[in-house]
Amino acid sequence: MEESGQQFIAIELGSERYALPIAHIYEIIKMQKITVVPNSRFFMEGVTNLRGKIVPIINLRKRFGMEEIAASRTTRIVVVNHEEEIVGMVVDRVRQVIQFSSIEDSGESTSGIDSHYFSGIGYLDDDFITILNIGSTLR
Amino acid sequence: MNRNELMKFFLEEADEQLQLLEQEVLKLEQDGGSEATIQCIFRAAHTLKGSSAAMGFETMKSLTHEMENVLDQIRGGKLAVSEAIINVLFLCLDRLNDFKKQIEEHGVCEGETGPLVEELRKLINGENQAKASPAKESIEDPFGTEARELLGEAKSEGFRGWTIRLRISEGCEMKMARAFILRNRIEECSKVIAMRPGLEQIDEDAKGALEVTYLIACLKEKEDIEAYLASVMNGEPVEGFELLDEHLNPPGTTEDFERNADSRSEESEALSGKENESPAVPAAPVHSAAPSVRTEGEEPRRVTGQSVRVDVDRLENLMNLVGELVIDQTRIAQVGGLLRGLVSADADDTMDEFDSIANHISRVVGELQESVMKTRMLPIEQLFNRFPRMIRDLAQKIGKPINLLLEGKETELDRTVIEEIGDPLIHLLRNSADHGIEDPEKRLASGKPEVGTIRLKALHQENQVVLTIEDDGAGIDAEKIKRSALNKKLITEAQADQMSEQELIYLIFAPGFSTAKEISDISGRGVGMDIVRSHIEKLNGIIDVETKPGEGTKFTIKLPLTLAIMRGLLIRIHHSTYALPISSIIEIMRLPRREIHTIKGQMAVRIREQVLPLVWIHDHFNVPRPAVRSDDNVFIVIVGAAEKRIALVVDELVGNQEIVVKSMGAYVGKVDGISGATILGDGGVALILDITGIFNLSGREKGLPPDTLAV
Numbered sequence: 001m002e003e004s005g006q007q008f009i010a011i012e013l014g015s016e017r018y019a020l021p022i023a024h025i026y027e028i029i030k031m032q033k034i035t036v037v038p039n040s041r042f043f044m045e046g047v048t049n050l051r052g053k054i055v056p057i058i059n060l061r062k063r064f065g066m067e068e069i070a071a072s073r074t075t076r077i078v079v080v081n082h083e084e085e086i087v088g089m090v091v092d093r094v095r096q097v098i099q100f101s102s103i104e105d106s107g108e109s110t111s112g113i114d115s116h117y118f119s120g121i122g123y124l125d126d127d128f129i130t131i132l133n134i135g136s137t138l139r
Numbered sequence: 140m141n142r143n144e145l146m147k148f149f150l151e152e153a154d155e156q157l158q159l160l161e162q163e164v165l166k167l168e169q170d171g172g173s174e175a176t177i178q179c180i181f182r183a184a185h186t187l188k189g190s191s192a193a194m195g196f197e198t199m200k201s202l203t204h205e206m207e208n209v210l211d212q213i214r215g216g217k218l219a220v221s222e223a224i225i226n227v228l229f230l231c232l233d234r235l236n237d238f239k240k241q242i243e244e245h246g247v248c249e250g251e252t253g254p255l256v257e258e259l260r261k262l263i264n265g266e267n268q269a270k271a272s273p274a275k276e277s278i279e280d281p282f283g284t285e286a287r288e289l290l291g292e293a294k295s296e297g298f299r300g301w302t303i304r305l306r307i308s309e310g311c312e313m314k315m316a317r318a319f320i321l322r323n324r325i326e327e328c329s330k331v332i333a334m335r336p337g338l339e340q341i342d343e344d345a346k347g348a349l350e351v352t353y354l355i356a357c358l359k360e361k362e363d364i365e366a367y368l369a370s371v372m373n374g375e376p377v378e379g380f381e382l383l384d385e386h387l388n389p390p391g392t393t394e395d396f397e398r399n400a401d402s403r404s405e406e407s408e409a410l411s412g413k414e415n416e417s418p419a420v421p422a423a424p425v426h427s428a429a430p431s432v433r434t435e436g437e438e439p440r441r442v443t444g445q446s447v448r449v450d451v452d453r454l455e456n457l458m459n460l461v462g463e464l465v466i467d468q469t470r471i472a473q474v475g476g477l478l479r480g481l482v483s484a485d486a487d488d489t490m491d492e493f494d495s496i497a498n499h500i501s502r503v504v505g506e507l508q509e510s511v512m513k514t515r516m517l518p519i520e521q522l523f524n525r526f527p528r529m530i531r532d533l534a535q536k537i538g539k540p541i542n543l544l545l546e547g548k549e550t551e552l553d554r555t556v557i558e559e560i561g562d563p564l565i566h567l568l569r570n571s572a573d574h575g576i577e578d579p580e581k582r583l584a585s586g587k588p589e590v591g592t593i594r595l596k597a598l599h600q601e602n603q604v605v606l607t608i609e610d611d612g613a614g615i616d617a618e619k620i621k622r623s624a625l626n627k628k629l630i631t632e633a634q635a636d637q638m639s640e641q642e643l644i645y646l647i648f649a650p651g652f653s654t655a656k657e658i659s660d661i662s663g664r665g666v667g668m669d670i671v672r673s674h675i676e677k678l679n680g681i682i683d684v685e686t687k688p689g690e691g692t693k694f695t696i697k698l699p700l701t702l703a704i705m706r707g708l709l710i711r712i713h714h715s716t717y718a719l720p721i722s723s724i725i726e727i728m729r730l731p732r733r734e735i736h737t738i739k740g741q742m743a744v745r746i747r748e749q750v751l752p753l754v755w756i757h758d759h760f761n762v763p764r765p766a767v768r769s770d771d772n773v774f775i776v777i778v779g780a781a782e783k784r785i786a787l788v789v790d791e792l793v794g795n796q797e798i799v800v801k802s803m804g805a806y807v808g809k810v811d812g813i814s815g816a817t818i819l820g821d822g823g824v825a826l827i828l829d830i831t832g833i834f835n836l837s838g839r840e841k842g843l844p845p846d847t848l849a850v
Contacts, residue, residue: 035824036715037803038760039810047803047816049824052459054816056807085806138806 006103008122010095010129011078013060014067019098019122019129024080028094031075045090048077055079057088063137064117082134089137100124103131146246149194153239156183161232165527168225181210187235199238202252205259206231212263222535227258229532244347245336249281281387282354286333290385293330293356300356300385301329303368307349311376314349315341322353324371328364329357348378354385454515454554458799461508465822468504471497519597520548522561526568526595533572539579540590541572547597552604556698560606563671567608567694568593570668575612575692585689587611600697609693615686617643627651644684648672707817709793709825710776713762716825718798718817723830725777725784727792732771744775744786751777753786754837756828759812765790778830785834800827812836 008019009028027050034046034057043062047054057077061068069092077088100122119133163180170176188203206228212218234255238248290300303325307314315338322331333354341349357364365382372380475497479490523545534541552560576582576591583589594609617640624630624646630638646652650669675682675696686692707718708727728746735753736743742753753775757764765773765788776787798817803810814829 033823035816035826037807037810037813037826038762039812040807044807047807047824047826049818049822052461052818054801054803054818054824056804085804087806 005099008098008100008129008131009078010098011060011076011091012093012095013064013091014069017095017129019100019131020078020080020134021131022097024082024134025078026081026086027079029077029079029088031071031077031090048088050079050086050088053086055086055088057090058138059090060137061090061092080134080138082138085138087138098122098124098129100129145194146242149190150239150243152190153187153235153242156187157232157236157239159183160187160235161229161528162524164225164228164232165531167220167228168222168531171220177210177214181207181214184210196238196242196248198248198250198252199235199242202231202234202238202255205252205256209259209262218262224262226535227255227262229528231255231259245350246342247336281335281352282333286354289332290354290356293332298330298356298358300354301361301364302383302385302387303353303355303380304383304387305351305353305372305380306378307351308376308378309346309348311349317376318349318351321351321371321375321377325353325355325368328359328367329355331355352387449514454511457511458515461504461511464504465508465818468497468501471500515553516551517554517557518548519550519552519557522557522564523548523595523597525561526564529565530568530572530593533569537573539572539576541576542590542592543568544592544594545596546594550597550599550604552597552698556604559674560696560698563674563696564595564606564608566668566671568595571608571610571612571692575610575614577613581613604698606696606698607693608696609691611691614688614690614692615644615647615684616688620644620646624649624652644686647684648682707798707827708776708795709819710774710789711791711793712756712760712789713765715762716793716819716823718825718827719776719778719787720827720830721795723778725779727774727776729772730775732767732773735773746777746786749784751784751786752837753788754833755788756812756833757788759833759836764788778833785830785837787828787833798825798827 007022009022009025010017010019012018029050032048034048036046037044037056040046041058043058043060045057045059045062047056049055059068060066071090072092074093075090076094077090078094079086079088102123103120104123105120117133117137118130120131122129122131160180160183163176163183166176167180184203184207188200188207191199191203209218209224209228213220213224218224234250234252238250241248241250294300305321307317307321311317318334318341319338322334325331331353335352335354341351359367361382368380368382475490475493478493482490526545527543530541530543571593572591576593577585577587579589582591592611594607596605596607596609598605620643621630621635621638624643625632625635629646629649629652635643647668648671652668672682675698681697683695683697684692685695708721708724710717710719726746730744734744736745738750742755743750744753745751755764774789774792776789776792778785778787796819800815801817803813803816812829812832813826814832815827816824817827819825
């Protein structure tokens, strides 16, 4: 266990919560029109226009093999900057900025998702949230 | 009007006149000089003389004055146009361009015009009276007599005089302060007698690097001073310095230095393909003592002319901002519509006003968008105009008469592409002239016209720009390439045996390949074609070579319009909007479904006696085909790639508009049948269909190579 001053954003997919390191987050936008790209990866939602830039959008539910749901008022696109690539991720809801009291590097599977998408578990008081590994999530 | 504004006008005018002069002198050379051409040259020279005199640029004035004298003689029929005259005129133009650049950079122009003036006078007086008329315009001493006296005193005490010339880089924030700090640092090892330009003369706002010259007196040896300077300059925003003798001449064996400097600059010119070729004419050493020693390869930022150079990044940024406006503008309209339903009838007037403002905004934004898009495009003419002079000088140098034909000057290209493609084109043209075109004797012997022809052509084809460079020279000898590559150990004997003729020819693009026996300064350094290739790769383009021994060689460069704007036809397939480059559309029509036939498993339609393969892109994109309409008709767009044609079924035709091609980035990667994306007026994204890709898709599905689809 180690202390960490790093900040995270908590997101929700159905009843599951995940954390994304804030340093990798470029922007969080509301759901907007997405153009489908044929013959692309299965979890690829399409591309959208982010102020004149074409940004690919993936669907985290599809990525994690969860049931797809229609966009709602709370649906957000979390735009991340990963290795100079800007990619948006559709999530059900964005919760809050959190700072963990400690982070445990990768751990046993605590949810239905393969552990290889995690980079660790963040602990805060009695609570803990899985931290997503952006690199392997996008790949 | 202050001097700065005057200066701007002067430079703009000078730029125009010089360009005009160059064009017209070329014309003079070609047609021997019609009355109109000579008049035009004379007027341009006269204008230039007048304006440079008004601005007090004495050297420029005197040179144009002498040119005018010669032109006057030609105009009066006393002097016939000859190669010698043209050459001297070109040298004068080079010099004037040089002066203009100096003025742009430093606000002053200096330099020797003596030898040139002499040449000009020789022309008038005839060769026999070529007695050296002493160059009146000797180098102006930038430091003045006062400084010289001080130096004299120092020298009497055993000091030696030197000058240090250095360039403070453009990026430096406070050039004046930097120049002063450097002065103090230099003072630590020597006496600084004077600096030019003086501190008070330094223009902080001036564009480009600042050249400063210090006159110093020092006891140390040259090497020591240089070593000290190197340590001082280290870490300073200085682009380079040189230690010269007190008269601004390179110390030591002056000739050697000059020769080196010359060959060096020529080499770098050849490598980087900069303009201003110095034609090798047995004229006076006009290069020497030119104070415009610049760091090579660095073009000063030009601020003159009728155009302004703008950083592409800025345009890109501007474009993105406009994109944001477009989205917001449509939002305003939508939100306005919603509001109207919410507010009571009392607010109708206010809502009307809101609507009219929203309408106005959308109109202005629309125009803004259009203007910004247009700004990014330039006709290739700008680039092409550099070539006639280059080829002319080159042809003369290598003694082969060459006719350069330019076609498609008006073809518009994205400015980044124009900037990047210049060097490869120069290399290819030089190669064609040097290696392609044979010597006149050889040409005549093989029954070709004495004058070689190089044809440079630009055109839009589908969503690409195609540039072709074609010569009627000797062609490329695959055998010779093979031997040369073996000699240079670029390939092994075993590899060579396996290679087809075409593969052998493509070896010319291999790094380190050159067939020229001796290294000429035109081409043949073995780096040219490699550079061509890497530049084109950088632009994601492709290059093809077609060559026929004895008949000539044709290079075809195809560049994608990555950043370019093109006209696109918007169509709908299922629920998505796609764009098709208008340039690849042959025809749009409506056809009853029953006219779609199947021939050997391939769907096809017969249109005016021609059978075209038909493709439902829906199948490839995994979306349902459109429902059958009541009239049983389908929309068909016939598209073409090179000689191939294909009919696409689309659900709906939306309209056409200017589209900016954007890449979807590495994350999405290459998608079959899609070449990129574009942003629509409402802020949505439409994918651009890749015609070549669709040909491949449809061919693959039928298990046929794409070529068999050709009709």
